Amino acid sequence: MSASIHKLIIMFLVSLLAHAPAYAGSRQYSGESIYSAEQVAKFSKRVEKYAGSKGARAFIIARLGTPQSELPDQVQFTHVGLAIYSRIKTADGNQIYGYAINNLYQNPNALDQSALFMDYPIDFFAGAQELKAGIIIPKPILQKKLIAAIESGVNQSLHNSNYSMVSNPYSQNYQNCTEHILDIIFSSIYDTESMVQIKANENAYFRAQAIELAPIERLFAPLVRKDIKMTDHSDSIETATFTTISQFLRSYGLADGYTVITEHGKQVYRR
Amino acid sequence: MNKSLFAVSALVASLTMSGAAMAEGSIQHFGQSISHVGQSATHSAKATGDVLLGTTKLVSGVAAVPFKGIGAAADASNAVGDFLWDTATGGVEGDLKVSDEAVTAGPAPMFVINN
Numbered sequence: 451m452s453a454s455i456h457k458l459i460i461m462f463l464v465s466l467l468a469h470a471p472a473y474a475g476s477r478q479y480s481g482e483s484i485y486s487a488e489q490v491a492k493f494s495k496r497v498e499k500y501a502g503s504k505g506a507r508a509f510i511i512a513r514l515g516t517p518q519s520e521l522p523d524q525v526q527f528t529h530v531g532l533a534i535y536s537r538i539k540t541a542d543g544n545q546i547y548g549y550a551i552n553n554l555y556q557n558p559n560a561l562d563q564s565a566l567f568m569d570y571p572i573d574f575f576a577g578a579q580e581l582k583a584g585i586i587i588p589k590p591i592l593q594k595k596l597i598a599a600i601e602s603g604v605n606q607s608l609h610n611s612n613y614s615m616v617s618n619p620y621s622q623n624y625q626n627c628t629e630h631i632l633d634i635i636f637s638s639i640y641d642t643e644s645m646v647q648i649k650a651n652e653n654a655y656f657r658a659q660a661i662e663l664a665p666i667e668r669l670f671a672p673l674v675r676k677d678i679k680m681t682d683h684s685d686s687i688e689t690a691t692f693t694t695i696s697q698f699l700r701s702y703g704l705a706d707g708y709t710v711i712t713e714h715g716k717q718v719y720r721r
Numbered sequence: 722m723n724k725s726l727f728a729v730s731a732l733v734a735s736l737t738m739s740g741a742a743m744a745e746g747s748i749q750h751f752g753q754s755i756s757h758v759g760q761s762a763t764h765s766a767k768a769t770g771d772v773l774l775g776t777t778k779l780v781s782g783v784a785a786v787p788f789k790g791i792g793a794a795a796d797a798s799n800a801v802g803d804f805l806w807d808t809a810t811g812g813v814e815g816d817l818k819v820s821d822e823a824v825t826a827g828p829a830p831m832f833v834i835n836n
Contacts, residue, residue: 488775491823495777502819507787515748529747535817537788538824541781546820550785555749557831564747569826570782573749597787613747627747 485581487572489713493581494571497711498549501585507535508593510631511551512584512692513575524659526710527584527692529553530628531574532605534597538570552600554630556613561677564613564625566605581713584692588635588705595638607643608633614679616661619690620653622646623682628690632656635695639704656698658688696720749829774823782824 485493501509512527521528533549540546551574557563575581588596599605614624619632622645636648636656663671668687671678680687692708699705700721707721772779827833 487779488777491774491777491779495819495821495823498819502817505817507789507817534785534787536785538782538820539784540822540824541783544780546780546822546824547788547818548820548822548824550782553749554747555829555831556747558748559831559834565829565831567749567826567829568785569749569829570785570824572779572823573826573828597789601787615747 484579489581490575490578491572493583493713494575496715497575497583497585498571500709500711500717501533501549501587502535504587506533506585506587506593507590508588508596509533510584510586510588510692510695511549511571511574513578514580514582515578517579518582524693525691527582530584530631530692530695532596532600532631532634533571534600552605554609554625554627556677561675562613562679563611564609564627565611566609566630583711584708585711586692586696586699586705586708588699589703592635592638592699592704595641596634599634599638604637604643605630605634608637608645608648613677614682615675615677616683616687616689617679618682618688619656619658620649620688621682622649624679626689628692628695632690632695635699655702656690657694659691659694661687661689663687749832778822780822780824782826 497511509532510530511533512530514526515528518526531551531553533551536548536550538546538548538550549571550568551570553567553569553574554564555567557565575583587593609630610622610625612624613626615626617624617626617629619629625633632652633645633648636651637643640647640651642648668680672680696705696708700707707719710718710720712718
């Protein structure tokens with residue numbers, strides 16, 4: 451190994467160690483939220499009321515689990531789910547109306563594995579590093595198909611529990627939360643549960659977000675994080691994001707754009 | 722395709738040496754404040770049914786089914802795809818009622834089992 455490579459590796463490992471404490475403190479799943487429960491409740495209800503005011507029976511919802519200042523401009527959100535307008539039975543026997551969110555979550559005890567779990571907006575936004583929501587409201591015909599997919603358990607049949615944070619949406623090897631939602635969307639559009647067909651359609655019509663990594667980072671990332679895989683990527687590294695899903699839906703007339711709601715209630719509509 | 726670049730530092734920063742300490746991926750963040758309040762909601766629901774987060778009542782959800790319409794006629798309808806889409810056009814007439822209560826599901830099972 452040349453001296454320069456060795457030096458690079460050392461510098462890389464030092465940078466990892468330097469960042470580790472900050473992440474350890476703020477992002478453990480069981481850690482204290484930086485927002486109070488009251489703040490999260492108020493924000494999540496604001497998001498629900500917005501979607502309700504638009505008549506959205508199904509919409510794609512995203513949160514920011516990492517401070518925006520630590521992300522590149524192209525990455526606006528770090529977790530994506532599918533919200534369905536529902537009649538909710540509560541523990542005290544009442545029936546109320548709001549949104550239930552279908553998620554693919556990492557298993558905290560095995561980070562390279564995932565499970566599906568339905569929760570509610572206050573759960574979805576708990577622990578967010580910034581109270582900011584992304585909302586894509588598909589056209590009604592797609593909403594209808596997405597709801598039917600959830601009702602018939604298509605999300606279960608499309609679930610791949612092998613998790614990678616940067617999973618390649620064009621392969622079946624791994625799946626992250628955003629790719630899972632993308633697969634449900636394509637399954638709904640093409641009325642198929644065949645992953646071979648879904649991946650062929652995604653390869654033809656969906657444009658993923660490119661990630662550029664230096665070779666040494668590409669080499670070391672899977673070694674230090676078991677939930678980052680590179681074996682499903684070829685020369686380029688590409689993954690699905692909230693924004694690329696929005697671009698796909700808009701390109702084919704299945705949504706007009708997306709809305710971002712911020713902590714203080716500001717609503718920004720983007721195309 | 723004009724390929725945008727993720728800043729290298731973003732991924733590097735997301736890499737930690739500890740498996741327990743994680744950057745955001747698809748992890749469920751069930752913050753302790755919500756968790757504690759959520760447990761309180763579950764317990765209190767049996768007793769009084771009231772846990773307040775400021776002015777918002779927190780309740781524990783036990784089941785949710787897609788709701789396909791508005792009003793009594795829609796309540797009687799339960800077939801897949803049987804929606805009243807003419808009221809879902811995005812206009813005022815398409816508003817969907819959202820209850821004022823905040824619902825919590827509690828943490829997912831895999832978060833509870835080893836704690």
